[in-house]
Amino acid sequence: MTDQVYGLHALEPLLAKHPEQIFQVVFCEGRLNARQQALLDLAMQLGVRVQRAPKKVFDQLAGVHQGVYADVAAQAAYTEADLLDWVAKTTDPLLVFLDEVQDPHNLGAILRTADATGVTAVVVPKNNAVGLNATVRKVASGGAESVPLVVVTNLVRTMEQLQQQGVWFTGLAGETEQTLYQADLTGPVAIVLGAEGKGLRPLTRKACDYLVAIPMQGQVSSLNVSVAAGVTLYEAVRQRQLK
Structure with a gap:
């Protein structure tokens, strides 16, 4: 099972601490700003798959996505x-x-x-x-x-x-x-x-x-x-x- 995580604030610490949980990071097509580019560079450095997607894909996300989301492993439920x-x-x-x-x-x-x-x-x-x-x-x-x-x-x-x-x-x-x-x-x-x-x-x-x-x-x-x-x-x- 997978979850979706979006936004730079959530993805930066996740990528830095737990890259093994990330299946892929998807960036909106077009020019990247400095923080997006830094995240992309780190993902590639860590061997995490990077994809680009059209804006219409991001328009379907709920909330502020900041032009990036990731498909991640669903967290195990703690009991x-x-x-x-x-x-x-x-x-x-x-x-x-x-x-x-x-x-x-x-x-x-x-x-x-x-x-x-x-x-x-x-x-x-x-x-x-x-x-x-x-x-x-x-x-x-x-x-x-x-x-x-x-x-x-x-x-x-x-x-x-x-x-x-x-x-x-x-x-x-x-x-x-x-x-x-x-x-x-x-x-x-x-x-x-x-x-x-x-x-x-x-x-x-x-x-x-x-x-x-x-x-x-x-x-x-x-x-x-x-x-x-x-x-x-x-x-x-x-x-x-x-x-």
Whole structure:
């Protein structure tokens, strides 16, 4: 099976790190700009097949393709068993659980931040949530290739299994009195974020060990889920560096 990855932001890190996953890179016919030419040169240097295609082919792609796409090997689906094994073998894992996040741009942005902050894995439910697709991979700018995305059947059951392995779950909820900066995000920790607009579902909220809020000083009542993930993950990084 193959997936399609498009755009320079997604393809540059993929080609640099995992050229073996790429079957071919296709460039739009016509003159290439400097970044496109550099990507083409690298692909040829690495022995990756390069093709040219007319503009009408690219017009059929969803999203901003930047004149290039690639056919790549479909990523193996990571499972709950993989996740439990990684946590058992990792000192102080940092996880992100997303409760029915459905916007691919948000998932892509979270994967990109997860890569930057050293997250062990991002976990999403099988139903009512976006999975890995071309838009996610493009927005992630390489994060989708470096951070495992684990799809589980039952998010709460997985949380409970990880709690038995010593992982503490901190959920983001705007109405709680405890702030993010009062929370202990060192040690084995999972950050739990809810869906756009709806927040955490009641069962997911109940399964969390702690609920914290990001302090809001202005008129806006909440942050976009990917922004909230970024704020929270960098606070976790800060605390872990001070430990």
